[in-house]
Amino acid sequence: MSSPESTVHTYHCICSQLVLASTSTLESLKIRTSDSSHILPLPNLSSTSSTSHYASLANTIADSKPTIIRCEDGFEKRYFHKCSRCELSVGYSLDKSQFEDTKTSSGPREDVAFLLPGGLISTEDMKAGKDMDAEIAKVGIKAA
Numbered sequence: 428m429s430s431p432e433s434t435v436h437t438y439h440c441i442c443s444q445l446v447l448a449s450t451s452t453l454e455s456l457k458i459r460t461s462d463s464s465h466i467l468p469l470p471n472l473s474s475t476s477s478t479s480h481y482a483s484l485a486n487t488i489a490d491s492k493p494t495i496i497r498c499e500d501g502f503e504k505r506y507f508h509k510c511s512r513c514e515l516s517v518g519y520s521l522d523k524s525q526f527e528d529t530k531t532s533s534g535p536r537e538d539v540a541f542l543l544p545g546g547l548i549s550t551e552d553m554k555a556g557k558d559m560d561a562e563i564a565k566v567g568i569k570a571a
């Protein structure tokens with residue numbers, strides 16, 4: 428299961444816009460327990476550390492203002508990343524104040540992003556014409 432660098436996996440928004448390229452598959456990412464989102468480490472471009480993991484969000488627009496989310500254990504500040512085409516939120520960054528080591532800072536933490544569950548489709552699945560309607564239903568185009 429570990430052949431880093433060889434393959435870049437690409438993922439699409441449910442509207443088919445390419446939004447993520449990563450050497451890690453979604454399935455291999457750790458899951459955040461509070462909301463089941465996928466934890467995506469984003470390589471720090473200015474660091475020279477030689478990690479084989481590569482990931483990049485593409486065609487997404489990051490919110491400049493945080494959204495306050497109420498959680499079981501308090502509140503958290505999220506900066507949503509929205510698909511540039513359909514404006515669906517595909518993931519979010521957390522505010523620096525949410526992390527122990529950057530507690531006194533604010534602004535989006537840039538070395539990790541969280542991908543919302545059910546919002547992304549792999550290129551392989553899309554090509555295979557996987558049941559898009561089911562995927563859309565899962566993401567919740569809310570029934571009135």
Ligand SMILES: [Zn+2]
Pocket residue numbers: 440441442443444510511512513514515
């Ligand atoms: Zn979209």
